[in-house]
Amino acid sequence: MIRVNENYLKLKSSYLFSEIAQRVAAYQKENPSAEITRLGIGDVTRELPKACIDAFHSAVDELGSIATFRGYGPEQGYDFLREKVAQVDFHSRNADIAADEIFISDGAKCDTGNFQELFANDIKIAVPDPVYPVYVDTNVMAGRTSDFDDGRYGGLVYLECNRENGFVPALPKEKVDLIYLCFPNNPTGATITREQLKLWVDYAKKEKALILYDAAYVAFIRDPEIPQSIYEIEGARDVAVEFRSFSKTAGFTGTRCAYTVVPKSLMVYDKSGNAYPLHGFWNRRHTTKFNGVSYPVQRAAEAIYIGDGPRQVKDLIDYYMTNAKLIREKMSQLGYECTGGINSPYIWINTKTDSWEFFDTLLRKAHVVTTPGSGFGKCGNGYIRISAFNNKEKVEKALDRIAAALK
Numbered sequence: 001m002i003r004v005n006e007n008y009l010k011l012k013s014s015y016l017f018s019e020i021a022q023r024v025a026a027y028q029k030e031n032p033s034a035e036i037t038r039l040g041i042g043d044v045t046r047e048l049p050k051a052c053i054d055a056f057h058s059a060v061d062e063l064g065s066i067a068t069f070r071g072y073g074p075e076q077g078y079d080f081l082r083e084k085v086a087q088v089d090f091h092s093r094n095a096d097i098a099a100d101e102i103f104i105s106d107g108a109k110c111d112t113g114n115f116q117e118l119f120a121n122d123i124k125i126a127v128p129d130p131v132y133p134v135y136v137d138t139n140v141m142a143g144r145t146s147d148f149d150d151g152r153y154g155g156l157v158y159l160e161c162n163r164e165n166g167f168v169p170a171l172p173k174e175k176v177d178l179i180y181l182c183f184p185n186n187p188t189g190a191t192i193t194r195e196q197l198k199l200w201v202d203y204a205k206k207e208k209a210l211i212l213y214d215a216a217y218v219a220f221i222r223d224p225e226i227p228q229s230i231y232e233i234e235g236a237r238d239v240a241v242e243f244r245s246f247s248k249t250a251g252f253t254g255t256r257c258a259y260t261v262v263p264k265s266l267m268v269y270d271k272s273g274n275a276y277p278l279h280g281f282w283n284r285r286h287t288t289k290f291n292g293v294s295y296p297v298q299r300a301a302e303a304i305y306i307g308d309g310p311r312q313v314k315d316l317i318d319y320y321m322t323n324a325k326l327i328r329e330k331m332s333q334l335g336y337e338c339t340g341g342i343n344s345p346y347i348w349i350n351t352k353t354d355s356w357e358f359f360d361t362l363l364r365k366a367h368v369v370t371t372p373g374s375g376f377g378k379c380g381n382g383y384i385r386i387s388a389f390n391n392k393e394k395v396e397k398a399l400d401r402i403a404a405a406l407k
Contacts, residue, residue: 007143010153016133016375017041023360024369037398039327040369042186042345042387044251046319048300049312052250055303059296070295075287077104077259081298084305085259089244095231101263101279103286104293104301106256108216108245113138114289115212115241115260116178118268118281123177126157128169130187130376130383132214135180151378160379161188167339167348168192171203179204181230182214184221187376187385188348189340191226197233204239208269210278211240216258219249219317221343237263241278248320248345248389250304250313257293257301320345323395324388330399331386334406345388348373355381365405368398 020040028036048056062068076082082099090097105111113134121144127135129152136153139145146154157176159169167190172179181200183192204211213230221228230236242261246252262282267275293301303309328341331349341347351358355372362368362384373383388395 005141005143007141010140010145010147011137012148015137016371019375020359020369020371024363027363034367036363036367036369037390037394037401038369039386039388039390039395039398040371042248042389044248044253044320044389045391046251046316048251048255049304049309049316051303051307051309051312052300055299056296059299063295073292073295073298075290075292076100076283077102077293078295078298081302082259084302085244088305090229090231090261093229093232095229096237097231097261097263101261103260103262103282104298105258105260105286105290106293107247108214108243108258108260109134111243111258111260112180112212112214114285115282116142116144117285118278119178119210120271124157124175125155125178125180126159126172126176127180128161128182128185129158129378130161130167130373130380131180132182132186133376135212151374151381158377158379161185161190162379163337163339163350166190168196171199175207175209177207177209179209179211180214181211182216184217184340184344185346186214186217187346187371187373187380188383189342189344189346189385190348191221191223191343193225194227194233197227197230201230201233201236201239205235209239210266210268211236213240213242215242216245217248217344217346218244219313220321220345222321223343226343231261231263237265239266241266241282246301246304249317250301251316252297252301255297255300257297319392320388323390323392326392326395326399327386327388330403334403341388347386347388349384349386351382351384353382355384358384362402362405366398366401368402 082102085102086099157172161167161169167188218228230240245258262279264279266278268278304313324341327347328338331338337350339348355374359372371385373380
């Protein structure tokens with residue numbers, strides 16, 4: 001008989017965003033005339049930058065001519081995009097990253113979820129709490145945890161993030177092998193300083209551990225003192241993989257394009273302590289299980305780095321950050337403590353009550369969808385996340401309804 005991977009039976013009954021969708025659908029069915037504003041899932045609402053659209057059209061036209069038609073591209077990505085990424089995102093920040101250390105993919109969610117496949121099942125894994133659920137769930141699926149109990153999976157080391165530590169976790173008290181970090185953070189919107197990030201790099205070097213650094217929201221950083229890449233920190237090339245995304249940066253959530261950086265100097269070890277370059281293992285996995293991002297999409301992604309593309313992307317980011325400022329200011333005026341919304345599109349709000357209870361209050365009284373903090377981990381209870389990804393007019397109306405509901 002065909003048998004299921006029983007690790008899937010350990011998973012909580014519903015993925016966070018599926019649970020939100022079910023609750024919203026049930027409420028909408030009961031109240032069909034309610035105008036619901038979605039400030040929960042971080043999906044973009046603005047159109048793609050014109051430079052990207054023009055590049056799309058041009059690339060599609062190329063595919064319509066026998067002289068310029070292209071079939072399969074390199075699984076790692078076309079050189080024209082990898083070289084732009086290396087130059088603009090890293091060399092300009094004095095980060096030593098080569099074009100062939102960059103792997104173009106269809107999403108940071110995919111890459112952060114898939115990367116754990118490269119490692120032994122008995123490694124010790126540290127995750128922040130609150131945490132982006134993909135980091136946890138994919139390791140549960142792989143069999144690295146025991147059952148879910150009291151809000152956490154056994155076998156993982158949870159790095160608590162709270163208002164006392166500014167939602168930046170302290171180094172683990174026990175030795176770990178794999179560390180997930182995300183800054184600007186999803187869900188809390190917190191950022192990390194160079195000094196704090198160096199502590200993690202130094203720890204990883206000392207313990208021969210690996211940091212998986214999710215920088216999907218780096219484009220929203222406004223403070224020049226905040227590091228935009230972990231590779232700005234000395235020694236990080238030897239201990240860190242970095243993930244980036246075009247989804248929020250340039251509105252590519254429906255287009256799908258991202259990249260992962262795996263430096264060639266980064267080593268992993270077998271049970272005897274022999275060292276091997278991680279780059280080769282990811283290259284093998286990537287080329288075996290992925291067939292590349294389409295040529296038009298990569299040309300559209302390239303467009304954000306050239307000509308008028310950078311300005312158009314900045315305008316797009318500025319639009320969402322205006323929303324973030326409105327949300328943060330309004331919730332603060334209503335007496336709620338907020339994190340994020342300054343160098344991040346997410347605002348993390350202390351609700352003073354149970355997360356799902358507050359979620360239901362805003363849904364039923366204000367017709368606004370948010371994200372309950374408890375869905376991101378035990379330390380997230382008592383918080384909600386509000387996303388700045390929506391049209392400004394809808395955000396303003398939603399905030400008025402929230403204010404009325406919470407008075």
